[in-house]
Amino acid sequence: MTQDHDPADGIAFVDGAYVPLALASVPLIDRGFVRSDATYDVVHVWQGRFFRLDNHIERFHASMQGLHMSLPHSKADIAGILTECVRRSGLRDAYVQMTCTRGVPPRGTRDPRLCRNRFYAFAQPFVWIANEEQRREGLSMIVSSVQRIQPEAVDPRIKNFHWLDLTMGIFEAYENDAVVAVLTDRAGNVTEGAGFNVFAVRDGRLATPDRGVFEGMTRRTVIEMAREVGIGCEVRDVPADELRAADEIFITSTAGGIMPVTVLDGRIHGNGKPGPLTRRIHDLYWDRQHAAGLFTEIDYG
Amino acid sequence: MTQDHDPADGIAFVDGAYVPLALASVPLIDRGFVRSDATYDVVHVWQGRFFRLDNHIERFHASMQGLHMSLPHSKADIAGILTECVRRSGLRDAYVQMTCTRGVPPRGTRDPRLCRNRFYAFAQPFVWIANEEQRREGLSMIVSSVQRIQPEAVDPRIKNFHWLDLTMGIFEAYENDAVVAVLTDRAGNVTEGAGFNVFAVRDGRLATPDRGVFEGMTRRTVIEMAREVGIGCEVRDVPADELRAADEIFITSTAGGIMPVTVLDGRIHGNGKPGPLTRRIHDLYWDRQHAAGLFTEIDYG
Numbered sequence: 001m002t003q004d005h006d007p008a009d010g011i012a013f014v015d016g017a018y019v020p021l022a023l024a025s026v027p028l029i030d031r032g033f034v035r036s037d038a039t040y041d042v043v044h045v046w047q048g049r050f051f052r053l054d055n056h057i058e059r060f061h062a063s064m065q066g067l068h069m070s071l072p073h074s075k076a077d078i079a080g081i082l083t084e085c086v087r088r089s090g091l092r093d094a095y096v097q098m099t100c101t102r103g104v105p106p107r108g109t110r111d112p113r114l115c116r117n118r119f120y121a122f123a124q125p126f127v128w129i130a131n132e133e134q135r136r137e138g139l140s141m142i143v144s145s146v147q148r149i150q151p152e153a154v155d156p157r158i159k160n161f162h163w164l165d166l167t168m169g170i171f172e173a174y175e176n177d178a179v180v181a182v183l184t185d186r187a188g189n190v191t192e193g194a195g196f197n198v199f200a201v202r203d204g205r206l207a208t209p210d211r212g213v214f215e216g217m218t219r220r221t222v223i224e225m226a227r228e229v230g231i232g233c234e235v236r237d238v239p240a241d242e243l244r245a246a247d248e249i250f251i252t253s254t255a256g257g258i259m260p261v262t263v264l265d266g267r268i269h270g271n272g273k274p275g276p277l278t279r280r281i282h283d284l285y286w287d288r289q290h291a292a293g294l295f296t297e298i299d300y301g
Numbered sequence: 302m303t304q305d306h307d308p309a310d311g312i313a314f315v316d317g318a319y320v321p322l323a324l325a326s327v328p329l330i331d332r333g334f335v336r337s338d339a340t341y342d343v344v345h346v347w348q349g350r351f352f353r354l355d356n357h358i359e360r361f362h363a364s365m366q367g368l369h370m371s372l373p374h375s376k377a378d379i380a381g382i383l384t385e386c387v388r389r390s391g392l393r394d395a396y397v398q399m400t401c402t403r404g405v406p407p408r409g410t411r412d413p414r415l416c417r418n419r420f421y422a423f424a425q426p427f428v429w430i431a432n433e434e435q436r437r438e439g440l441s442m443i444v445s446s447v448q449r450i451q452p453e454a455v456d457p458r459i460k461n462f463h464w465l466d467l468t469m470g471i472f473e474a475y476e477n478d479a480v481v482a483v484l485t486d487r488a489g490n491v492t493e494g495a496g497f498n499v500f501a502v503r504d505g506r507l508a509t510p511d512r513g514v515f516e517g518m519t520r521r522t523v524i525e526m527a528r529e530v531g532i533g534c535e536v537r538d539v540p541a542d543e544l545r546a547a548d549e550i551f552i553t554s555t556a557g558g559i560m561p562v563t564v565l566d567g568r569i570h571g572n573g574k575p576g577p578l579t580r581r582i583h584d585l586y587w588d589r590q591h592a593a594g595l596f597t598e599i600d601y602g
Contacts, residue, residue: 009408012329025326026334028313028421033327034398035464036337067465068472097335102468107310110428110495112468113475120329127411147453152487153466154450162463163336164368165454167403167413171369174414186453194411 010124011089013081018088021122031115032101036161039063043217044126044254045086045094049295052217053079057098059159059217064100066158069117071100078121079296085123087300093126095255127255129196130179138262138274140178141193141249143240144169148183148191151212156192159214166194176266180251182243185212190238192216195255198238201248201277205232218252218285225284231277248275250282258282311425312390314382319389322423332416333402337462340364344518345427345555346387346395350596353518354380358399360460360518365401367459370418372401379422380597386424388601394427396556428556430497431480439563439575440552441479442494444541445470449484449492452513457493460515467495477567481552483544486513491539493517496556499539502549502578506533519553519586526585532578549576551583559583 010021032038041060043053057075064070073081082096103115130139146168154162169181182193190198191212197219199208206226208219226233243249247270249261258281260274274282289295311322333339342361344354358376365371374382383397404416431440447469455463470482483494491499492513498520500509507527509520527534544550548571550562559582561575575583590596 010330014329021330022328024329026329027323028315028325028327028423029311029322029425031468033334034341034400034462035468036462037464037468040335067468099335108426110430111475112471122329124330125409129411147451149450149454149463150448150487152448153484154463160465161335161337162450162455162465163338164461164463167332167336167338167368170413174412183454186451 007089008091008125010122011085012120012122013085014120018084021124024120024122026101026120027104030101030104030118031112032099032103032118035102037067037102037112038099038161039067039069040097040099040159040161042095042097042254043082045091045096045123045298046126046289048092048298048300049289050082050096050298051289052221052294053082053296055217060098060100063158064117066155068113069100069102071117071119073119081121082123083298085121086298089123090300091123091125094123095125095127096123097121129251129253129256130259134179135256135259138260138272139180139251140263141180141182141251141261142173142176142178142265143190143243144172144181144183146172146183147186148212150185156212156214163194170194178263178266184240188240190240190243193251196251196253198243199250199252200238200243200246201250201275202242202246204277205234206277207234207236207238207242209238210235211237216252216254218254218257221285221288222252222258222281225281225288229284248278250278258285308390309392309426311423312386313421313423314386315421319385322425325421325423327402327421328405331402331405331419332413333400333404333419336403338368338403338413339400339462340368340370341398341400341460341462343555344383344397346392346397346424346599347427347590349393349599349601350590351383351397351599352590353522353595354383354597356518361399361401364459365418367456369414370401370403372418372420374420382422383424384599386422387599390424391601392424392426395424396426396428397424398422430552430554430557431560435480436557436560439561439573440481441564442481442483442550442552442562443474443477443479443566444491444544445473445482445484447473447482447484448487449513451486457513457515464495471495479564479567485541489541491541491544494552497552497554497560499544500551500553501539501544501547502551502576503543503547505578506535507578508535508537508539508543510539511536512538517553517555519555519558522586522589523553523559523582526582526589530585549579551579559586
């Protein structure tokens with residue numbers, strides 16, 4: 001470990017070794033970079049516990065299969081590597097990423113089948129999509145003019161780095177004094193934003209898009225919790241106009257949990273305060289970090 | 302320069318230094334990797350001469366502007382760096398890439414505006430989409446079932462690494478004993494394939510798609526040459542069925558020039574031989590590598 005690097009800034013696992021995150025790198029000609037030929041997953045650690053670690057690794061494996069990739073690491077190996085990244089970082093709250101890239105093609109070919117797939121992982125300090133005040137008071141969101149990449153081109157259920165549409169949405173949000181942008185499909189239905197899913201609340205019921213979105217773990221957790229406590233939750237097309245007419249809006253992400261949206265397209269939404277159902281889901285979610293069967297305690301040694 | 306690396310395997314420019322391509326890397330947390338937040342361009346060197354170097358650098362600059370990126374390097378600086386990569390490699394025929402990534406966000410933020418954009422370049426041996434026999438006898442192509450990412454999501458004129466749709470097309474091609482795949486838009490019009498544009502020939506006239514495609518330099522060169530020698534060339538929607546009914550089909554790429562397609566969707570196309578107009582365009586293209594004003598001689602010293 002290099003002296004200049006504080007482990008709490010992040011630890012990565014690359015080529016079989018644990019290194020400071022700032023020194024970790026990807027070959028310039030890995031197709032994972034030059035063709036964004038890669039899949040990944042992100043799990044968080046809260047108060048020294050992974051949340052739904054097995055579910056994330058399960059999904060990561062399914063994503064690799066979807067891209068015809070495989071690794072020599074078992075699911076248990078991956079859990080061990082991720083745990084070791086966190087343990088070495090010492091971080092009690094962390095954002096933990098696992099990535100599989102296609103790898104470097106052998107000389108003189110561009111056949112992706114001939115690449116040895118590569119595994120990268122890292123733990124870094126917990127990432128929040130919004131700052132503390134924004135999470136308490138509510139975020140300002142826009143419905144972006146950029147469309148989300150259509151599922152007939154790239155299957156959004158395979159978590160991927162194709163984010164230029166989402167990134168252009170972030171720029172558009174900033175230009176309009178907003179913090180986040182949600183993108184629509186060509187029919188004008190809401191999809192997702194940069195790293196988050198969206199829920200609309202109307203008459204005490206939730207609705208969230210079913211198509212053209214990544215099926216986020218926080219989204220899944222909200223759907224499960226709603227069912228358990230008897231809140232209606234529909235997974236279906238959500239037109240942007242329905243979002244505009246909602247009683248409450250919130251977004252969900254591994255990078256921040258449940259976050260209220262109180263300004264949409266520059267107009268104060270509802271009474272401008274996080275709504276009661278959003279607050280309830282928020283509290284249920286954070287309580288759930290300690291639910292039996294969902295967390296994995298980290299032994300920091 | 303490390304002893305173990307032959308310069309002819311490739312030379313890269315990263316962080317202000319020239320290094321063997323095999324050792325060049327990108328930070329794991331550069332948004333250019335983890336968000337594919339990057340643009341690039343590829344220029345080729347043939348017989349010691351860059352082809353349309355200024356046009357490529359001009360387009361690279363336009364792409365950066367489109368993504369709100371900038372570099373401290375002038376266009377002349379970039380030309381100098383690319384030349385030095387080739388010179389150090391000693392390669393007379395080379396594939397030369399310039400890339401700009403968003404960079405690494407400062408700690409605790411995900412604001413892309415706060416990143417210092419990063420420049421990467423490399424020269425490697427000339428890349429051919431198809432092998433010598435395929436280029437002479439004709440390629441086997443499929444019309445993929447995967448759609449190309451729509452232009453309303455990601456502007457295809459800004460050259461980008463969002464290739465998962467194209468990569469899945471490559472897998473589909475291989476599964477069907479083909480070499481390349483062309484993707485369509487949702488209306489069933491032809492767009493492009495992995496690194497190439499497509500032309501259909503009918504009754505002595507060319508047609509190539511105008512929408513949802515990267516405007517490749519070889520494509521541009523074909524359009525210009527056709528105009529000069531009096532071959533009609535239409536830039537417009539090309540339905541997949543029109544491609545199937547074409548007299549001749551060829552694809553164009555910086556990685557290979559003009560390449561005939563003689564099998565489409567498993568069926569022999571036309572008489573199964575490269576057609577006369579394809580051969581004429583092919584020869585015009587390679588002659589043009591030495592046209593005044595289009596090439597830049599490299600001084601290998």
